[in-house]
Amino acid sequence: MPSPLTYPGVYIEEVPSGVRSIAGVATSIAAFVGYTRQGIPDKAVHITSFADFERSHGGLDRESPVSYAVQQFFLNGGSEAYVVRVATGAAAAGWELQDDGPTSVLNIMAASPGSWGNQVKLTVERDPDKVRNPDSEFNLLVQQFSGQGSKERLVTQEIHRNLNLNSRSANYVVSVVNDASRLIRVERGAGLTFDQKGFAVGKEITFPLVVTDNIIAGTIDGNTPFRIELDTTPGNIDDLVDAINNKLGDAGLDTKLQATKSAADGSLGDSHLKLESQTVGETSSVTIAAGAFGGLARAIGLGLANGGREFTGDAQHHPAEITAQLPATKGADGSKGGSTELLGSEADKSGIYALRDVDLFNLLSIPETRDLPDSEADAVIAAAASLCEAERAFYLVDAPSG
Structure with a gap:
């Protein structure tokens, strides 16, 4: 510790010094x-x-x-x-992916210029057996080949799963692919507008319901959790819709979420329950929670875990399915x-x-x-x-x- 200084003057104090190594510097880079x-x-x-x-x-x-x-x-x-x-004179190979509209929704380029990109093939999958939620997500398969005709062989491939077009989502296609891919770079189409509401729809309902509880829980638009518990188990779909909307009103959520009758795809019908977000846009969604509670949700097949379907606002512009598509714009080595x-x-x-x-x-x-x-x-x-x-x-x- 420092010596106590009692008088004005000049003091010299020796302090111990540890070994200070001089780090080597690489000389052959x-x-x-x-x-x-x-x-x-x-x-x-x-x-x-x-x-x-x-x-x-x-x-x-x-x-x-x-x-x-x-x-x-x-x-x-x-x-x-x-x-x-x-x-x-080098140029990168490029693809333009369209939705079912068809509207251009994704512009994809090879990760670097060169003719190598001319042998990259893209596949968009929306198969229920391969995609977690085919109504709102898609897979992107990227395969690089070499050789031609009978000599063609697969060099490498990437598969990016459960992607979407919601720029605030952890599965946003642009962020996920550009962070992970060594083969391609992705941009969302300019000027895309999203004017649909996200919703969840259950399976066809058969009454009377057999439930362990009267709870439905989930999240609205990715940021507003909700949990409603009905006082009794409704005996028909009209009573079910009314009871849910009443509880939403009591919770102050009726401006964010509404229940209606629908068909299996969310269109007009009267045999399925539909919970619809009241906002429009790419972030609009209704996600039903899976867990120990939610017996009512299980009984009516609401939520992906219970066999239901969930449609998000960004799904309006999901790319159409394609198989092994070569680039429309050819790359050049220069x-x-x-x-x-x-x-x-x-x-x-x-x-x-x-x-x-x-x-x-x-x-x-x-x-x-x-x-x-x-x-x-x-x-x-x-x-x-x-x-x-x-x-x-x-x-x-x-x-x-x-």
């Missing part, structure tokens, strides 16, 4: 810039093996000198690298660019300046420099040397001829 068959343009992608490079950038390509440089780096003991893809593409823009962090987003690299290689006219090669060499000086890295470059 390479950076490669150049044309590759696939990959996200102008982005430094971290790899730790040539297998990573094959997955992210397509592997060896005779039009890609940098692909051979990466291969040799790992064959000779390299363990960590960054690759920046530069290309001109080709090697010149000094303009290699240099890119420091402001936009494109070309070699995509490496500005990398914490540390020690070696820089731009194999395509040797194929450029002298004036363009000189410009690339000068800019790359300046970048390496700023980043304290070595620049590997062939000596100019002559």
Whole structure:
């Protein structure tokens, strides 16, 4: 503890010092810039093996000198690298998914430009045997193939389950797919409007009801819980509807939820109970709780767990079913660019300046420099040397001829 200071003056106090190790810094992280068959343009992608490079950038390509440089780096003991893809004329494959309208509801692009996306197939499933709630959700199957005709083979596939178009839902298709997929990126169609109410509808009711309790519970619009308990068990559907609406009124929920008679799909009818949200929009929904209570809900088949159906407001624009659909817009690999593409823009962090987003690299290689006219090669060499000086890295470059 500090010594007590009793008089003015200068005091010297020795304090114990622990060992402060100096952390080592990696000295063999390479950076490669150049044309590759696939990959996200102008982005430094971290790899730790040539297998990573094959997955992210397509592997060896005779039009890609940098692909051979990466291969040799790992064959000779390299363990960590960054690759920046530069290309001109590259384009990503694309799909437009429509609802039953048909209205364009989802715009889907391959995760990176290149012809590889031309062999990606999409399937939308709304099969009750595969989807938790086929009235309000769908599955998206993404399959990448290689080869043609009898030589076609599946390379990889993804399945994204129980998706919807509700932007506030944990299963929102845009968020789920873009966070998880290595193959595609999704955007919701611009200008979509949702003007339907969500509802839950039970199975056909047979009276008299046999119940363990008179409780129905659930959630309205994803954020308003409700629980109603009838005083007695109604003897017909009209009394059931009236009793539920009376309880909703007593609870101050009649502006949020209403009970009516309906058919099995929620249309006009008189043999099923329908609980309908009183709001419209993509978040409109009625979800029936499953649990120890809710004997009345079980008796009338209300709720997914009891064999009922639930329709959400966003289901209005769910994509129609498709099977193994190839992209309507074809992708293109593009080709090697010149000094303009290699240099890119420091402001936009494109070309070699995509490496500005990398914490540390020690070696820089731009194999395509040797194929450029002298004036363009000189410009690339000068800019790359300046970048390496700023980043304290070595620049590997062939000596100019002559």
